Amino acid sequence: MNTNQADDALLALAQSFREALRQSVYVMRRLDSEEQLSSAQLGVLKMALDGGARVGGIARNLGVKVPSATEQIIKLERAGLVKREADPDDSRAVRVAATAAGRAAVENADRRRNEFIAGILGTLSPAERDAVQAALPVFDKINHSVQS
Amino acid sequence: MNTNQADDALLALAQSFREALRQSVYVMRRLDSEEQLSSAQLGVLKMALDGGARVGGIARNLGVKVPSATEQIIKLERAGLVKREADPDDSRAVRVAATAAGRAAVENADRRRNEFIAGILGTLSPAERDAVQAALPVFDKINHSVQS
DNA sequence: TCCTAACAGTTAGGTTGCCTAAATATCAAG
DNA sequence: CTTGATATTTAGGCAACCTAACTGTTAGGA
Numbered sequence: 001m002n003t004n005q006a007d008d009a010l011l012a013l014a015q016s017f018r019e020a021l022r023q024s025v026y027v028m029r030r031l032d033s034e035e036q037l038s039s040a041q042l043g044v045l046k047m048a049l050d051g052g053a054r055v056g057g058i059a060r061n062l063g064v065k066v067p068s069a070t071e072q073i074i075k076l077e078r079a080g081l082v083k084r085e086a087d088p089d090d091s092r093a094v095r096v097a098a099t100a101a102g103r104a105a106v107e108n109a110d111r112r113r114n115e116f117i118a119g120i121l122g123t124l125s126p127a128e129r130d131a132v133q134a135a136l137p138v139f140d141k142i143n144h145s146v147q148s
Numbered sequence: 149m150n151t152n153q154a155d156d157a158l159l160a161l162a163q164s165f166r167e168a169l170r171q172s173v174y175v176m177r178r179l180d181s182e183e184q185l186s187s188a189q190l191g192v193l194k195m196a197l198d199g200g201a202r203v204g205g206i207a208r209n210l211g212v213k214v215p216s217a218t219e220q221i222i223k224l225e226r227a228g229l230v231k232r233e234a235d236p237d238d239s240r241a242v243r244v245a246a247t248a249a250g251r252a253a254v255e256n257a258d259r260r261r262n263e264f265i266a267g268i269l270g271t272l273s274p275a276e277r278d279a280v281q282a283a284l285p286v287f288d289k290i291n292h293s294v295q296s
Numbered sequence: 297t298c299c300t301a302a303c304a305g306t307t308a309g310g311t312t313g314c315c316t317a318a319a320t321a322t323c324a325a326g
Numbered sequence: 327c328t329t330g331a332t333a334t335t336t337a338g339g340c341a342a343c344c345t346a347a348c349t350g351t352t353a354g355g356a
Contacts, residue, residue: 014265016284023291024172026211092322092333117162128286135283138276143171240304240351
């Protein structure tokens with residue numbers, strides 16, 4: 001039946017997709033192991049760049065619970081990369097802001113990580129790069145449907 | 149200059165790619181949280197399906213160190229999903245084989261996870277699904293270059 | 297033959313990143 | 327001025343990974 005064929009194709013695609021997900025986790029781990037700043041910390045730090053991120057917002061944005069965000073923020077604070085200060089408008093809240101060192105660390109980490117990935121992407125054919133480029137927005141969309 | 153333009157494009161693609169990687173980790177986590185069998189365990193268990201995987205081979209295949217593989221194998225053994233037996237040809241080695249319960253568990257977990265992903269993929273347009281399909285082999289290739 | 301280096305796996309101990317539940321402090325509404 | 331909601335931190339735990347050290351086995355010389 002047509003419906004079943006469609007389902008089967010979708011399930012087969014899902015299977016391949018899952019395999020790619022597994023691989024992505026591996027690549028991510030590898031990327032992290034090469035650097036000083038973990039990607040969890042980098043994520044938090046990036047959010048603190050604009051100067052006034054709140055803990056809850058950071059957590060929501062990264063898809064983790066608030067205590068997990070707090071944990072990373074404390075580590076970054078100890079490393080001198082962010083500072084925490086009371087929100088002037090709401091004393092319950094905390095504003096997390098990157099320090100100058102934090103800003104520099106983000107730039108550095110981002111550059112190094114991008115160069116690492118770019119090095120790999122550079123070995124692909126133009127057609128392959130195009131395939132990646134075309135798929136990225138779809139991956140984005142998939143992620144958002146998972147979050148919701 | 150042309151070279152710099154190419155580099156910039158590559159770095160920009162790398163940046164987007166990294167973002168997708170980050171998202172993949174999130175999706176993977178979500179997928180794991182819905183299930184009884186973690187993806188680490190599922191990976192090991194799948195490798196034990198044929199009946200005679202060795203610990204070192206499992207570890208290499210999953211991109212983890214031997215003790216990490218041992219740890220997962222022990223958990224699976226305690227759950228009755230695999231059994232460990234001495235390799236008849238080399239008493240240093242251990243053969244890890246899925247039990248009947250293990251085989252059933254793989255099928256179940258795989259089906260449920262594929263259905264979850266297929267549910268998401270089903271909301272995409274045909275063009276978007278094609279984009280994903282086209283990119284998956286490239287992702288595979290990228291993974292292999294990271295491993296090496 | 298026997299010794300030793302290489303190899304396969306396990307054990308011990310540590311790290312990171314995530315989680316839930318409970319405590320603390322503040323806000324805002326009645 | 328009390329009470330419920332909100333923002334964060336603290337405490338305690340868990341999963342998956344790692345390195346270093348240990349046990350047992352194999353295999354290649356001297």
